[in-house]
Amino acid sequence: MKNFVKCFVIITIIMVMTFFPVGKVHAIDLKQAALNGDSVAKAFAVVEKNSGRLIMAKNENERLPMASTTKIVTAIAVIENNDLTKTVTVPKAAVGVEGSSMYLKEGEKYTVKDLLCGLMLRSGNDCAVALALDTSGGIEEFAKLMNGIASKLKLTNSHFVNPHGLPENNHYTSAYDLAIITAYALKNKEFSEIVKSKNYMLSNGNTIINKNKLLSSLEGCDGVKTGFTKEAGRCLVSSATRGDATYICVVLSCGPMFEECAEKLNTAFNSLIMTDIISTNTPLCEIEVVGGEQKHVSLGLACVTHFPFTPDEAMSLRFEFELPPCVLAPLQKGEKIGKLHIYYNNRLLFSEDLFTMESIDLDYDD
Template sequence: MKSLVTALTAFVLLFSSGLSAGHVFAAPAKLYTNAKGAALIDVESGRILYSARGNERMRIASLTKIMTAIVTIEHGNLSEAVKTSRRAAGKEGSSIYLKLGEEMSLHNMLYGLMLRSGNDAATAIAEHVGGTEEGFVFLMNQKAEELGLDQTHFMNPHGLDHDEHYSSPNDMARLTAYALRNPTFREIVKTKVKSAPNPNEAWDYKWYNKNKMLSMYEGADGVKTGYTKLAFRCLVSSATRDGQQLAAVTLNDGDDWNDHRKMLDWGFAHYPLETVIKKGQKLTTVAARTAFRYPLAQGEKSRLTAKLVRRPAQDVRYTLGDAGVINISLDGKLIGSIPVKALAAAPSNTSAKPDPDRSSSEPEDIEIGSSSDSWINAVRAVFGVLFGRKEAA
């Protein structure tokens, strides 16, 4: 009787602690901004965590230069010297004050582009990398199509207003997440101050980053400011905390610095990046070749499912260690895939064996665990005591 009372007490305490720990799942607190459109993305996974009018086409001003920079990095030789044309030197708007015929390395010009938002730098870069400004814009739109940015179209490399030049908050978030995976881009946009040789004066150029978030927000590491009379204030910022990087986008926002702090705080608080599968983790008769991490709100981890899609044993790739993939879904929607390798022998606690005749189109459900597993297992143990049933070790 005493053990029964003890078990019942334990169950009540366990149940109440389980509820307080979040096993009654609640949606994250509402987030509001002053922006016409906004989006927040987890950079590693590409998951959009927040979106307000996220797929609506809007003017993006100098946020355009995010695409200009990544296209330049991918297509250009950064050590080459760029010569400033008359068209570039005379470009209106924000400038790094390049003079006609002035030469500067493509790499340094990218700093002038991203830190000071130089429209003259954007034009000079475009003409150098694309042959003409129009040729470079073709590359920009080609990249947008490659990335699936369906609400995006460019007419120039700098972002001066044009009715056919636009993007959406979600597209800008996805573009930023892509660009931030490039180490050169990442290094440029987190730089607060940059010096570069000045062939026209006795002193070097010294460019201070216009992005105040780099000094205002803990962990801030990018990305770009923007403004025109029609687009109004636009901002993309990024920050990294505890190994997780988020990027926030606001378009037409009169209080963007405060809104970005609020958005980033909200994302880090409600969608921490969690390791769903570890590299080398054994799952039935296979092991994960890479880790899989994903930002998950409270309660979402228990709603993950995974299916193993094996390669047939006679497939030469299977013999080389490529046993197939694990497809991971949240609420039935695919969120990622990781490759797996076959184990030398099946684990002793399973009788599963690779079937030489198995088709790769026959996925198998596998257990990847959830944040509530330990709680559920503890409840089962209490019931085992209550009703005289022993759980398997």
């Protein structure tokens, strides 16, 4: 088995070197590029949406206030727990909330989607309160939904106590956590459609305009949220898609937030290529099966490993398999067994679950 694994790793690396289109981009040291950028942001992070790879960062795990970029978490929590077509009557508690506002009036009626667009396009703090109360019945109860998202994504540097991002004790995130939450949210169709909208007509006929000016100035920009308070400074989460790559940039406490996000997103697009390393039909390794009609089962990936790499990285990847010594029959196709770890310069880039590629019944004659 060890020889099989070694052989496969060598073949895989050769395949990457053969099919990676070297020459279309310039190989650069992304970490050095980030340092050379003289970022004025207190913290930032750039990740690729689907792989979750951290591309560039500064103080990415520091717990910081994030102002209205909080509403990214609010929006996805509402979308996952409410009906966007439902009509909401604006409660008194949502009227006159300080900060940016849609100027809702008590008793007015809007759909949940109307309020979500007011939340994400105009940054309405009143919309945030109305949505939280309608979804969960109370701010504290809604914050539990928000924290549940961070917990589900296994993030440890985020905690939410309100739906709008106004300053409050114990309300914080990190640039990295917020980027991962945004990547998660952007995989939701309703969320992604809302945040890339330059304008939206409310059910009452009024039109609202998105505050995110990168939607008009940055190629491929498709979201997501601005933010500002005195405590948090200027904050921005931006995403852009070009071809089959989507990168997300978070800057916290950054004066030139639009310029920094645009520069970092362009650097990512100009420096990396999304590459299929291993197809879903490729057996990666075998593992011994005890008590089965077959003595070994092949393991592979459940989906195409589509990762962002520089040319230099693609030529120097190392693959490691984390496997038990054996498994017991019976086995169903698609059972999760072990992991594949992909390294560059002894630094872990990705880990992917390995799955059985076939079913194996018990050997009753054994």
